[in-house]
Amino acid sequence: xxxxxxxxxxxxxxxxxxxxxxxxxxxxxxxxxxxxxxxxxxxxxxxxxxxxxxxxxxxxxxxxxxxxxxxxxxxxxxxxxxxxxxxxxxxxxxxxxxxxxxxxxxxxxxxxxxxxxxxxxxx
Amino acid sequence: xxxxxxxxxxxxxxxxxxxxxxxxxxxxxxxxxxxxxxxxxxxxxxxxxxxxxxxxxxxxxxxxxxxxxxxxxxxxxxxxxxxxxxxxxxxxxxxxxxxxxxxxxxxxxxxxxxxxxxxxxxxxxxxxxxxxxxxxxxxxxxxxxxxxxxxxxxxxxxxxxxxxxxxxxxxxxxxxxxxxxxxxxxxxxxx
Numbered sequence: 001x002x003x004x005x006x007x008x009x010x011x012x013x014x015x016x017x018x019x020x021x022x023x024x025x026x027x028x029x030x031x032x033x034x035x036x037x038x039x040x041x042x043x044x045x046x047x048x049x050x051x052x053x054x055x056x057x058x059x060x061x062x063x064x065x066x067x068x069x070x071x072x073x074x075x076x077x078x079x080x081x082x083x084x085x086x087x088x089x090x091x092x093x094x095x096x097x098x099x100x101x102x103x104x105x106x107x108x109x110x111x112x113x114x115x116x117x118x119x120x121x122x123x
Numbered sequence: 124x125x126x127x128x129x130x131x132x133x134x135x136x137x138x139x140x141x142x143x144x145x146x147x148x149x150x151x152x153x154x155x156x157x158x159x160x161x162x163x164x165x166x167x168x169x170x171x172x173x174x175x176x177x178x179x180x181x182x183x184x185x186x187x188x189x190x191x192x193x194x195x196x197x198x199x200x201x202x203x204x205x206x207x208x209x210x211x212x213x214x215x216x217x218x219x220x221x222x223x224x225x226x227x228x229x230x231x232x233x234x235x236x237x238x239x240x241x242x243x244x245x246x247x248x249x250x251x252x253x254x255x256x257x258x259x260x261x262x263x264x265x266x267x268x269x270x271x272x273x274x275x276x277x278x279x280x281x282x283x284x285x286x287x288x289x290x291x292x293x294x295x296x297x298x299x300x301x302x303x304x305x306x307x308x309x310x311x312x313x314x
Contacts, residue, residue: 013300016312020249021268023245024246028158031157043141043182046183046187047141050143
């Protein structure tokens with residue numbers, strides 16, 4: 001009974017509120033012409049040039065981003081050329097062999113012995 | 124409805140055309156979408172100059188994002204409502220922070236509010252009462268009860284759950300009933 005007495009004014013308040021909302025919905029503010037013109041002017045001032053391809057598809061993946069970052073095809077070609085040259089140098093360049101190193105040491109020792117011998121002979 | 128607003132071309136297709144350099148698409152989208160944004164901004168801010176600024180800013184953001192727009196992610200109108208709501212909430216918070224006394228133009232109730240939008244006295248009282256609600260409650264109530272949007276779309280606009288929207292609306296309605304109830308006689312409401 002008490003709840004019913006409380007419900008009645010609440011329902012009336014709710015109905016009043018809904019009636020005002022309905023009135024508010026009927027009053028639609030219209031933007032002034034000057035604003036509409038300003039918006040179109042803005043649109044044209046920042047518009048991409050005609051024929052622009054639009055990225056409406058999902059964004060590029062990680063590999064596509066890397067590809068773009070390293071300069072696309074030109075960048076990839078330069079990188080490949082560097083790799084080929086690096087490998088080439090690795091294969092072609094003569095590295096000193098162990099035998100050569102040993103002979104240098106032995107030759108050096110012989111030379112020292114010759115010098116010592118000359119000194120002993122008083123030469 | 125003006126001829127340029129007619130037609131079956133979707134907002135998304137028009138935005139794509141705009142991004143490809145079609146100037147006519149910009150005019151059609153402006154005619155179609157600006158009134159939505161301006162209407163919401165006016166209802167939230169109750170200030171024509173501010174509503175115009177917000178509308179122009181929201182539309183500018185649309186143009187700048189046109190080339191990056193991802194198909195099928197969100198409706199353009201929903202996205203614009205979100206931008207507009209955020210811009211309005213920023214301004215409403217700033218107003219609160221400044222304080223009503225420091226606002227250059229006094230915000231009177233009754234006749235002045237009504238004359239700004241040529242409103243019925245009861246609708247003017249509604250907008251005056253809306254000013255007393257917290258920003259998010261105000262936005263939710265306006266979107267639901269005046270703009271007529273569904274709760275899931277409001278949730279998308281405010282980036283909250285549908286349950287949170289329902290809660291905002293319930294609290295907003297309760298507060299409005301109290302605020303308008305205190306003026307029941309002057310406004311000629313039924314008891």
